[in-house]
Amino acid sequence: xxxxxxxxxxxxxxxxxxxxxxxxxxxxxxxxxxxxxxxxxxxxxxxxxxxxxxxxxxxxxxxxxxxxxxxxxxxxxxxxxxxxxxxxxxxxxxxxxxxxxxxxxxxxxxxxxxxxxxxxxxxxxxxxxxxxxxxxxxxxxxxxxxxxxxxxxxxxxxxxxxxxx
Amino acid sequence: xxxxxxxxxxxxxxxxxxxxxxxxxxxxxxxxxxxxxxxxxxxxxxxxxxxxxxxxxxxxxxxxxxxxxxxxxxxxxxxxxxxxxxxxxxxxxxxxxxxxxxxxxxxxxxxxxxxxxxxxxxxxxxxxxxxxxxxxxxxxxxxxxxxxxxxxxxxxxxxxxxxxxxxxxxxxxxxxxxxxxxxxxxxxxxxxxxxxxxxxxxxxxxxxxxxxxxxxxxxxxxxxxxxxxxxxxxxxxxxxxxxxxxxxxxxxxxxxxxxxxxxxxxxxxxxxxxxxxxxxxxxxxxxxxxxxxxxxxxxxxxxxxxxxxxxxxxxxxxxxxxxxxxxxxxxxxxxxxxxxxxxxxxxxxxxxxxxxxxxxxxxxxxxxxxxxxxxxxxxxxxxxxxxxxxxxxxxxxxxxxxxxxxxxxxxxxxxxxxxxxxxxxxxxxxxxxxxxxxxxxxxxxxxxxxxxxxxxxxxxxxxxxxxxxxxxxxxxxxxxxxxxxxxxxxxxx
Numbered sequence: 180x181x182x183x184x185x186x187x188x189x190x191x192x193x194x195x196x197x198x199x200x201x202x203x204x205x206x207x208x209x210x211x212x213x214x215x216x217x218x219x220x221x222x223x224x225x226x227x228x229x230x231x232x233x234x235x236x237x238x239x240x241x242x243x244x245x246x247x248x249x250x251x252x253x254x255x256x257x258x259x260x261x262x263x264x265x266x267x268x269x270x271x272x273x274x275x276x277x278x279x280x281x282x283x284x285x286x287x288x289x290x291x292x293x294x295x296x297x298x299x300x301x302x303x304x305x306x307x308x309x310x311x312x313x314x315x316x317x318x319x320x321x322x323x324x325x326x327x328x329x330x331x332x333x334x335x336x337x338x339x340x341x342x343x344x
Numbered sequence: 345x346x347x348x349x350x351x352x353x354x355x356x357x358x359x360x361x362x363x364x365x366x367x368x369x370x371x372x373x374x375x376x377x378x379x380x381x382x383x384x385x386x387x388x389x390x391x392x393x394x395x396x397x398x399x400x401x402x403x404x405x406x407x408x409x410x411x412x413x414x415x416x417x418x419x420x421x422x423x424x425x426x427x428x429x430x431x432x433x434x435x436x437x438x439x440x441x442x443x444x445x446x447x448x449x450x451x452x453x454x455x456x457x458x459x460x461x462x463x464x465x466x467x468x469x470x471x472x473x474x475x476x477x478x479x480x481x482x483x484x485x486x487x488x489x490x491x492x493x494x495x496x497x498x499x500x501x502x503x504x505x506x507x508x509x510x511x512x513x514x515x516x517x518x519x520x521x522x523x524x525x526x527x528x529x530x531x532x533x534x535x536x537x538x539x540x541x542x543x544x545x546x547x548x549x550x551x552x553x554x555x556x557x558x559x560x561x562x563x564x565x566x567x568x569x570x571x572x573x574x575x576x577x578x579x580x581x582x583x584x585x586x587x588x589x590x591x592x593x594x595x596x597x598x599x600x601x602x603x604x605x606x607x608x609x610x611x612x613x614x615x616x617x618x619x620x621x622x623x624x625x626x627x628x629x630x631x632x633x634x635x636x637x638x639x640x641x642x643x644x645x646x647x648x649x650x651x652x653x654x655x656x657x658x659x660x661x662x663x664x665x666x667x668x669x670x671x672x673x674x675x676x677x678x679x680x681x682x683x684x685x686x687x688x689x690x691x692x693x694x695x696x697x698x699x700x701x702x703x704x705x706x707x708x709x710x711x712x713x714x715x716x717x718x719x720x721x722x723x724x725x726x727x728x729x730x731x732x733x734x735x736x737x738x739x740x741x742x743x744x745x746x747x748x749x750x751x752x753x754x755x756x757x758x759x760x761x762x763x764x765x766x767x768x769x770x771x772x773x774x775x776x777x778x779x780x781x782x783x784x785x786x787x788x789x790x791x792x793x794x795x796x797x798x799x800x801x802x803x804x805x806x807x808x809x810x811x812x813x814x815x816x817x818x819x820x821x822x823x824x825x826x827x828x829x830x831x832x833x834x835x836x837x
Binding site: 197198201205212215216219220222230231232233235236239240242243246247249250254255256257259262265266268269271272273276277279280283284288292295296299300301303304305310311314315318319322325326330331332333334335 | 392394395506507508509511512515516518519522526528529530531532533534557560561562564565728729730731733734735737738739741742745746749751754755758761762765769770771788791792795
């Protein structure tokens with residue numbers, strides 16, 4: 180017997196269970212951050228005018244803790260229904276987006292963007308390579324013209340670019 | 345009067361007119377894309393304004409804000425997928441109208457009622473904002489503190505059924521606003537030795553992450569589904585009989601929508617939902633609602649565009665955003681070095697009249713574009729997600745990077761994208777977090793200044809009548825859902 184839904188072997192939590200998990204996570208987060216306020220540098224008494232740097236964040240954290248408790252008690256919240264697991268594509272997309280950060284360091288903004296546009300397009304179900312390549316090229320060119328030539332943004336230099344030069 | 349004429353002068357300045365046109369066009373196109381709301385559109389395009397003068401940036405953002413709401417109705421009517429949450433109510437009757445071959449008429453009445461609601465609210469904005477600013481001119485830090493707290497308490501109403509979650513989200517936003525150097529003591533808070541955090545968390549990457557990135561990750565769950573859209577032969581102007589039928593809904597919704605828009609945190613979506621119900625309540629054809637009633641399109645469309653002008657009233661006059669999108673516009677102003685509030689009306693009145701003029705022009709422009717080119721705009725709904733969302737990601741990266749030319753900001757955007765996805769899954773709205781982040785610094789500064797004025801005696805807050813009034817409204821606002829619930833239970837017995 181698992182879960183409180185009463186279904187033998189069922190995994191769906193009872194209404195409000197997810198809220199309680201969220202509430203206690205928020206409560207733990209508030210407590211942790213409250214603890215961090217003790218690590219702030221101290222200001223000599225003679226230089227203090229008014230409140231210390233830690234007071235306001237602490238007040239906010241107390242408010243957050245109270246609100247978390249209210250959520251745990253189900254006050255002012257509509258209970259969340261069963262939550263389907265995230266499809267694999269969401270995880271894969273997230274991983275690609277974070278990998279993009281590394282790719283920018285390695286090969287530069289525009290080659291990374293081009294590869295991402297083609298690669299993510301394929302991952303999302305587009306099988307025709309030519310339209311993907313053409314649209315990726317067009318978008319990268321448009322961004323280059325607008326942001327680099329017109330707005331004057333300079334993108335980070337890649338490691339490969341540095342080696343090349 | 346000189347400032348008014350100077351502001352209106354933008355309508356003859358080719359550069360400003362170009363910005364208004366570009367903002368309107370982009371607003372309609374991006375607003376029409378399902379999943380990309382007005383807030384996301386404004387957040388994505390905000391970095392483009394960094395090279396513009398403040399007047400240009402304001403005109404551009406104001407035009408996007410006006411047009412994105414209308415753009416959202418195109419997809420609501422043609423594919424039953426509102427491009428903007430504020431167009432959700434439009435889909436209730438717009439899509440059934442389109443399904444029975446009246447897509448052109450639905451889009452026609454949508455454009456006209458949107459423009460009427462929008463223009464009405466701009467005139468209210470022109471009259472009310474200076475009056476409100478004048479009333480607030482003598483506000484001191486305690487009054488501003490109470491006002492900001494009242495504004496934050498109103499976020500409880502966003503999303504409707506979970507005020508506590510919204511308040512927690514707003515409090516988290518306020519906490520994020522404390523990251524960085526404390527201005528009064530010079531102490532670094534929550535920076536973990538990261539230099540980029542010394543000035544606090546940058547607004548733009550947070551906005552893009554919470555809106556665009558989170559939406560991208562959510563869309564990843566759906567895959568490359570191309571929606572079929574209902575064929576549209578041409579956009580038709582509603583007949584005189586149609587117009588007469590809708591007049592009451594348009595007038596009522598323009599008024600209610602503007603009023604709801606002026607309330608901090610309540611935006612176009614709430615206005616549209618309330619006005620859909622009000623249009624039905626006052627209609628002689630109640631049974632048609634939900635089956636393709638033309639009033640069911642006119643009411644919410646007038647309301648959601650009227651809320652746009654209304655939401656700008658507290659944003660410009662008090663510096664308290666009236667909605668998520670106005671919070672983003674407020675960020676745009678701060679990036680430009682302009683802090684909205686009562687003093688702005690004395691110091692830079694021309695800037696404000698530029699906003700009024702650009703919003704007026706945008707409302708007229710989308711009426712013309714909406715009637716003339718809706719068929720073309722409708723095509724954007726056919727862009728397959730496999731092309732659209734990777735493109736949104738690349739634009740988001742560039743948008744987050746450009747203002748400070750910092751990859752740290754791109755990382756911030758990604759982190760907030762993941763946070764935004766978690767927020768959505770666990771029933772939290774990102775809008776209160778944005779409001780908290782934008783208002784957080786003001787809350788802390790005014791709180792500390794007030795305590796200095798009061799010589800650390802907290803009770804002296806209660807010696808200021810306006811503060812007491814605002815605190816009373818805050819308490820009333822926070823307890824209203826519980827009181828209403830109790831009242832309903834009592835009546836049920």
